[in-house]
Amino acid sequence: MAKINFVDHSGETRTVEVEEGATVMEAAIRNAVPGIEAECGGACACATCHVYVDEAWRDKTGAPTPMEEDMLDFGFDVRPNSRLSCQIKVTEELDGLVVTVPERQA
Template identity: 50%
Template sequence: MPRVTFIEPNGTEHPVEIANGYSVMEGALNNSIRGIDGDCGGNCACGTCHVYVAAEWRERTGRQSEMEHDMLEFAEGVREDSRLCCQIEMSDTLDGLVVHIADSQH
Protein backbone atom coordinates (compact mmCIF):
# COMPACT_ATOMS: atom_id res chain seq x y z
CA MET A 1 0.00 0.00 0.00
CA PRO A 2 1.30 3.50 -0.77
CA ARG A 3 2.55 5.57 2.15
CA VAL A 4 1.87 9.24 2.87
CA THR A 5 3.56 11.31 5.57
CA PHE A 6 1.50 14.09 7.14
CA ILE A 7 3.59 16.78 8.81
CA GLU A 8 2.01 18.99 11.45
CA PRO A 9 2.97 22.68 11.64
CA ASN A 10 5.16 21.84 14.67
CA GLY A 11 7.12 19.30 12.60
CA THR A 12 5.57 16.11 14.01
CA GLU A 13 5.41 13.47 11.29
CA HIS A 14 2.68 10.87 10.86
CA PRO A 15 3.44 8.22 8.21
CA VAL A 16 0.37 6.22 7.19
CA GLU A 17 -0.57 3.73 4.52
CA ILE A 18 -3.54 4.59 2.31
CA ALA A 19 -5.06 2.11 -0.12
CA ASN A 20 -5.15 2.93 -3.81
CA GLY A 21 -8.35 4.71 -4.81
CA TYR A 22 -8.86 6.41 -1.46
CA SER A 23 -8.27 10.12 -1.10
CA VAL A 24 -5.44 11.45 1.05
CA MET A 25 -8.17 13.00 3.24
CA GLU A 26 -9.85 9.62 3.77
CA GLY A 27 -6.50 8.19 4.80
CA ALA A 28 -6.02 11.03 7.27
CA LEU A 29 -9.46 10.52 8.79
CA ASN A 30 -9.00 6.73 8.99
CA ASN A 31 -5.73 7.30 10.85
CA SER A 32 -6.95 10.13 13.13
CA ILE A 33 -4.53 12.71 11.74
CA ARG A 34 -5.01 15.89 13.74
CA GLY A 35 -5.83 18.93 11.61
CA ILE A 36 -7.58 17.12 8.77
CA ASP A 37 -11.31 17.36 9.48
CA GLY A 38 -12.98 16.64 6.12
CA ASP A 39 -16.23 18.28 7.22
CA CYS A 40 -17.82 17.92 3.77
CA GLY A 41 -16.95 14.24 3.47
CA GLY A 42 -14.64 14.77 0.51
CA ASN A 43 -17.07 16.63 -1.72
CA CYS A 44 -14.78 19.64 -2.25
CA ALA A 45 -17.31 21.83 -0.46
CA CYS A 46 -15.18 23.10 2.44
CA GLY A 47 -11.54 23.80 3.18
CA THR A 48 -11.02 21.60 6.24
CA CYS A 49 -8.46 19.32 4.59
CA HIS A 50 -6.06 22.06 3.44
CA VAL A 51 -2.49 20.86 2.98
CA TYR A 52 0.68 22.00 1.23
CA VAL A 53 2.22 19.74 -1.41
CA ALA A 54 5.93 20.09 -2.15
CA ALA A 55 6.97 21.04 -5.67
CA GLU A 56 8.42 17.61 -6.45
CA TRP A 57 4.97 16.03 -5.90
CA ARG A 58 2.75 18.58 -7.67
CA GLU A 59 2.90 17.02 -11.11
CA ARG A 60 2.01 13.59 -9.73
CA THR A 61 -0.82 14.88 -7.52
CA GLY A 62 -2.28 16.94 -10.36
CA ARG A 63 -3.49 20.49 -10.55
CA GLN A 64 -6.33 22.08 -8.62
CA SER A 65 -9.68 21.81 -10.33
CA GLU A 66 -11.67 25.01 -10.71
CA MET A 67 -13.94 23.92 -7.84
CA GLU A 68 -10.95 23.20 -5.59
CA HIS A 69 -9.44 26.56 -6.45
CA ASP A 70 -12.72 28.28 -5.54
CA MET A 71 -12.89 26.46 -2.17
CA LEU A 72 -9.31 27.40 -1.36
CA GLU A 73 -10.21 31.07 -1.77
CA PHE A 74 -12.01 30.74 1.58
CA ALA A 75 -9.12 28.99 3.36
CA GLU A 76 -6.48 30.75 5.46
CA GLY A 77 -2.82 30.66 4.53
CA VAL A 78 -3.33 29.70 0.89
CA ARG A 79 -0.10 29.41 -1.08
CA GLU A 80 0.97 28.21 -4.51
CA ASP A 81 1.37 24.68 -3.11
CA SER A 82 -2.06 24.56 -1.41
CA ARG A 83 -4.36 21.63 -2.10
CA LEU A 84 -7.45 20.09 -0.58
CA CYS A 85 -6.34 16.56 0.19
CA CYS A 86 -9.84 15.22 -0.52
CA GLN A 87 -9.00 15.89 -4.16
CA ILE A 88 -5.78 13.84 -4.20
CA GLU A 89 -6.47 10.18 -4.99
CA MET A 90 -3.92 7.65 -3.82
CA SER A 91 -2.08 5.43 -6.26
CA ASP A 92 1.24 3.62 -6.32
CA THR A 93 2.79 6.64 -8.08
CA LEU A 94 2.16 8.66 -4.91
CA ASP A 95 4.00 6.24 -2.62
CA GLY A 96 6.16 8.41 -0.36
CA LEU A 97 4.03 11.56 -0.74
CA VAL A 98 4.64 14.17 1.94
CA VAL A 99 2.01 16.76 2.77
CA HIS A 100 2.25 19.56 5.31
CA ILE A 101 -0.92 20.35 7.23
CA ALA A 102 -1.76 24.05 6.96
CA ASP A 103 -1.16 26.10 10.12
CA SER A 104 -4.78 27.23 10.06
CA GLN A 105 -5.94 23.61 10.42
CA HIS A 106 -4.49 23.29 13.94
Protein backbone atom coordinates (compact mmCIF):
# COMPACT_ATOMS: atom_id res chain seq x y z
CA MET A 1 0.00 0.00 0.00
CA ALA A 2 1.12 3.54 -0.69
CA LYS A 3 -0.08 6.78 0.88
CA ILE A 4 -1.22 9.52 -1.46
CA ASN A 5 -1.81 13.06 -0.19
CA PHE A 6 -4.43 15.18 -1.92
CA VAL A 7 -4.26 18.88 -1.10
CA ASP A 8 -7.41 20.79 -2.00
CA HIS A 9 -7.27 24.36 -3.26
CA SER A 10 -7.93 25.71 0.25
CA GLY A 11 -4.79 23.90 1.47
CA GLU A 12 -6.45 21.07 3.38
CA THR A 13 -4.78 17.66 2.93
CA ARG A 14 -6.52 14.30 2.69
CA THR A 15 -4.33 11.22 2.90
CA VAL A 16 -5.57 7.98 1.40
CA GLU A 17 -4.03 4.55 1.00
CA VAL A 18 -4.03 2.63 -2.23
CA GLU A 19 -2.43 -0.58 -3.45
CA GLU A 20 0.44 -0.36 -5.90
CA GLY A 21 -0.68 -0.75 -9.50
CA ALA A 22 -3.80 1.37 -9.06
CA THR A 23 -3.82 4.92 -10.40
CA VAL A 24 -3.82 8.13 -8.39
CA MET A 25 -7.26 8.85 -9.88
CA GLU A 26 -8.59 5.53 -8.55
CA ALA A 27 -7.17 6.34 -5.13
CA ALA A 28 -9.15 9.60 -5.20
CA ILE A 29 -12.41 8.15 -6.52
CA ARG A 30 -12.47 5.18 -4.10
CA ASN A 31 -11.95 7.52 -1.20
CA ALA A 32 -14.33 10.21 -2.45
CA VAL A 33 -11.63 12.86 -2.58
CA PRO A 34 -13.45 16.02 -3.66
CA GLY A 35 -12.45 17.72 -6.89
CA ILE A 36 -11.50 14.62 -8.89
CA GLU A 37 -14.34 13.89 -11.29
CA ALA A 38 -12.88 11.36 -13.74
CA GLU A 39 -15.85 11.59 -16.08
CA CYS A 40 -14.40 9.13 -18.58
CA GLY A 41 -13.45 6.57 -15.94
CA GLY A 42 -9.72 6.56 -16.61
CA ALA A 43 -9.55 6.36 -20.40
CA CYS A 44 -7.39 9.49 -20.67
CA ALA A 45 -10.30 11.02 -22.55
CA CYS A 46 -11.68 13.90 -20.51
CA ALA A 47 -9.13 15.83 -18.39
CA THR A 48 -11.39 15.92 -15.32
CA CYS A 49 -8.96 14.16 -13.00
CA HIS A 50 -6.36 16.90 -13.39
CA VAL A 51 -3.90 17.44 -10.50
CA TYR A 52 -0.75 19.44 -9.86
CA VAL A 53 2.16 17.24 -8.79
CA ASP A 54 4.16 18.66 -5.88
CA GLU A 55 7.54 19.91 -7.15
CA ALA A 56 9.42 17.44 -4.92
CA TRP A 57 7.67 14.53 -6.66
CA ARG A 58 7.82 15.61 -10.29
CA ASP A 59 10.89 13.53 -11.13
CA LYS A 60 9.30 10.41 -9.72
CA THR A 61 5.95 10.79 -11.47
CA GLY A 62 7.64 11.69 -14.75
CA ALA A 63 6.23 13.76 -17.60
CA PRO A 64 2.92 13.30 -19.37
CA THR A 65 2.83 11.20 -22.53
CA PRO A 66 1.91 13.00 -25.78
CA MET A 67 -1.66 11.61 -25.53
CA GLU A 68 -1.96 12.95 -21.99
CA GLU A 69 -0.56 16.34 -23.08
CA ASP A 70 -3.27 16.47 -25.75
CA MET A 71 -5.94 15.85 -23.12
CA LEU A 72 -4.36 18.39 -20.77
CA ASP A 73 -5.15 21.04 -23.40
CA PHE A 74 -8.72 20.68 -22.12
CA GLY A 75 -7.76 21.08 -18.47
CA PHE A 76 -8.62 24.02 -16.28
CA ASP A 77 -5.64 26.25 -15.39
CA VAL A 78 -2.95 23.92 -16.69
CA ARG A 79 0.55 24.47 -15.25
CA PRO A 80 3.97 22.93 -15.89
CA ASN A 81 3.37 20.40 -13.09
CA SER A 82 -0.09 19.40 -14.35
CA ARG A 83 -0.87 15.71 -14.80
CA LEU A 84 -3.98 13.63 -15.30
CA SER A 85 -4.19 11.49 -12.18
CA CYS A 86 -5.58 8.53 -14.15
CA GLN A 87 -2.23 8.34 -15.93
CA ILE A 88 -0.09 8.16 -12.77
CA LYS A 89 0.34 4.53 -11.70
CA VAL A 90 1.09 4.12 -8.04
CA THR A 91 4.39 2.38 -7.30
CA GLU A 92 6.36 1.81 -4.12
CA GLU A 93 8.43 4.83 -5.12
CA LEU A 94 5.37 7.06 -5.00
CA ASP A 95 4.49 6.24 -1.37
CA GLY A 96 3.88 9.66 0.20
CA LEU A 97 3.12 11.43 -3.12
CA VAL A 98 1.65 14.92 -2.76
CA VAL A 99 -0.70 16.30 -5.41
CA THR A 100 -2.90 19.39 -5.36
CA VAL A 101 -6.41 19.34 -6.78
CA PRO A 102 -7.25 22.38 -8.95
CA GLU A 103 -10.03 24.75 -8.00
CA ARG A 104 -12.27 23.08 -10.54
CA GLN A 105 -12.00 20.52 -13.30
CA ALA A 106 -13.90 22.23 -16.08
